[in-house]
Amino acid sequence: MMKKAFDQAYIATLQSQPCKIKRSMLHLKNPTQPTKSGLWGDTFNAPWEGGDRVNGLFGLVQWKSGQNAPPFPSPEEVQKRVPSVSVDTEKLFSISPMAGICGTGYGGSNREVTDGLDEPNQKNQIQTTWMGHASFLVQCSGVNILTDPVWVDRASPVQFAGPKRYVQPPIEIEDLPQIHIVTISHNHYDHLCASTVTRLHKAFDPVFVVPLGMKSRWFVPNFGSKWSKNSMAKVVELNWWEEVPCKFTIKTPSEHTLSSCVTITSTPVQHWTTRTSFDRNKELWCGFVYCFESNANYGTDSGTELLPPRLAYHAGDTAYCPMFLETAEEFFGGPLTSGGSSDEESRCRFDLAMIPIGAYDPRWFLQVQHVDPKEAVQVHLDLRRPRLSVGMHWGTWILTDEPIDEPPLLLKAEAQKAGLEEGEFVVLKHGESVAI
Ligand SMILES: [Zn+2]
Numbered sequence: 001m002m003k004k005a006f007d008q009a010y011i012a013t014l015q016s017q018p019c020k021i022k023r024s025m026l027h028l029k030n031p032t033q034p035t036k037s038g039l040w041g042d043t044f045n046a047p048w049e050g051g052d053r054v055n056g057l058f059g060l061v062q063w064k065s066g067q068n069a070p071p072f073p074s075p076e077e078v079q080k081r082v083p084s085v086s087v088d089t090e091k092l093f094s095i096s097p098m099a100g101i102c103g104t105g106y107g108g109s110n111r112e113v114t115d116g117l118d119e120p121n122q123k124n125q126i127q128t129t130w131m132g133h134a135s136f137l138v139q140c141s142g143v144n145i146l147t148d149p150v151w152v153d154r155a156s157p158v159q160f161a162g163p164k165r166y167v168q169p170p171i172e173i174e175d176l177p178q179i180h181i182v183t184i185s186h187n188h189y190d191h192l193c194a195s196t197v198t199r200l201h202k203a204f205d206p207v208f209v210v211p212l213g214m215k216s217r218w219f220v221p222n223f224g225s226k227w228s229k230n231s232m233a234k235v236v237e238l239n240w241w242e243e244v245p246c247k248f249t250i251k252t253p254s255e256h257t258l259s260s261c262v263t264i265t266s267t268p269v270q271h272w273t274t275r276t277s278f279d280r281n282k283e284l285w286c287g288f289v290y291c292f293e294s295n296a297n298y299g300t301d302s303g304t305e306l307l308p309p310r311l312a313y314h315a316g317d318t319a320y321c322p323m324f325l326e327t328a329e330e331f332f333g334g335p336l337t338s339g340g341s342s343d344e345e346s347r348c349r350f351d352l353a354m355i356p357i358g359a360y361d362p363r364w365f366l367q368v369q370h371v372d373p374k375e376a377v378q379v380h381l382d383l384r385r386p387r388l389s390v391g392m393h394w395g396t397w398i399l400t401d402e403p404i405d406e407p408p409l410l411l412k413a414e415a416q417k418a419g420l421e422e423g424e425f426v427v428l429k430h431g432e433s434v435a436i
Contacts, residue, residue: 031241032268032326034212034284043281044213044273048322051270053368054280060365078166081405082395084430087129087171091433092137124294124307126352127435130428132169133396134191134317136354137176140310141260141294142250145181147314147354148191149173149200155190155397157275162189163397166404170431179204181246183264185316186285187214187273190397194218194227201233208235209244209264213273213283238266240286241330260294267327269318271369287316287323289331289350313353313383317393319368320375324382332384350386351436355379357411357427358394361402370400373410377418380425388436389425396430 034044045052073081126140133155134148151169156162173196182200184192192214200206208219215235218227236244243265250258271285292310297303311331315324332348360372370393371379380389394407408427415425428434 031330032323033240034268044284045281046268046270046321048270050368051321054272055365055368062365072164073166082167082430084167084170085432087431088433089171089175091127091435092129092139092177124292124310125435126292126310126312127433128312128352128354128390128428129170129433130390130392130430131171132165132167132430133394134185134314134354134356134392135169136314136390136392137179138290138312138314138352139177140290140292140312141248141262141307142258143180143246143248143260143262143292144177145183145262145290146176146179146200146206147183147288148185148316149182149196150190150193151196151199152193155188155399157189163399165397167396167430173199174203176203179206180248181209181262181264182206183209183288183314184211184214185269185287185314186211186271187218187275187283188317189275190399191317192218192275197233205234207246208233209266209288210235210237211266211273211284211286212237212239217279217283238264238286239284240266240268242266257297258294259297260292263291263293265289265291267313268321268323269316270321270323271317271319285316287318287327288314289327290314311350311352313350313386315353315355315379317356317369318371318379320371320378324379328382328384349384351388353380353383353386353389354392355389355425356393357391358402358407359400360407361400366400373407374414376411377414377420377425380420381418385420385424388423388434390434391425391427394427 032047035047037043037045124141126138128139129137131137131146131149133150135150136147138145138147151173153159153165154162155165179200182197186192197208197218208215210219215237219233219235220227238244243263245261245263248258248260248262250260265288266286267289269285269287272281273283273285274280290312292312293307295304295306313327331350355376356371357373357376359370360366363372373391376391380386383389391408391411395404398404411425411427426434
């Protein structure tokens, strides 16, 4: 297993005490790695069959010249078609069992809280809150992770043109609880945003976990560009199947100690990258697995309790490909045989998966880079049926031709057809939280 060495500076920030928990989940045998091509050997490729299919400029022109973009809807129409709710900040600051931990010593909050460790059914819950598109706040074991954050109006190199947001971010960055880690799946404008990175860096100084190539291109002094402000950020680059453990020791309000370790693994998916006309696939793209492990120390008399580990998955941006089966194989060592009903199989599942369901039409052009709802359900099945999957990558920007509210409708139909249980693969409103 490849482990990324953590810089001393990061250790000082994150690891006040070594994490004692040993991971034994991965079954890595022959993990898929990206290949390199191009004159300078600096272009990433996905090596599986069909993984390197790309859309040419000709196809893009053909699609866009035939497209009749719908007019931008009124705010009432948006609320009707893509509902949003204001974020329940109480939930964000008080997720059990570490209720209050996120607000104690990290966020500067003075909330009255309990640590919730006495509630056995609530132990080590994962909570996720949809911030729009591919962005979620994922909270577990006292650790707060933000995925693919984009807090601007347009998913575009400039803010006067390009796809405009239908729904505003449900909360301001500065109002979030302390963000410890930010993961970014790839460099497209709807997933990576310079000014959002700067705001997060300034507000929380989190660790950014990014795919190979992104650090050296976007987190370095850059001739006075807006990215220069982020050159001091803590950044860890991962190749597919590399992992980085981030360790925390947290004191709860009732003087219990929680030692937590979230190990983030970069996993292969089928996509591509570009930010300018000249950098196609010069950076890698990926999904992420987050493994949360923690033990609670109740003081000298009561001893230490290992809390159940929790696993979450974020698919980034992806077409359908064999890598979801490989991811399940590597983490759980084989296909589901009892449909998830046996004890062992119900333990060996992702607790939470965030899977794209939108930006799929027209299929002849987008099939090589985005799943549609039917394929998203197949991804859920390939991943061995996570206990809860949440649809993402829809309803925030109009990037493609399908009606903005179509993805959840198709998802519901496809989930039924595939025999999924009610509530197994859901969508959230912008700003809505769900805990499992
Ligand atoms: Zn993308």
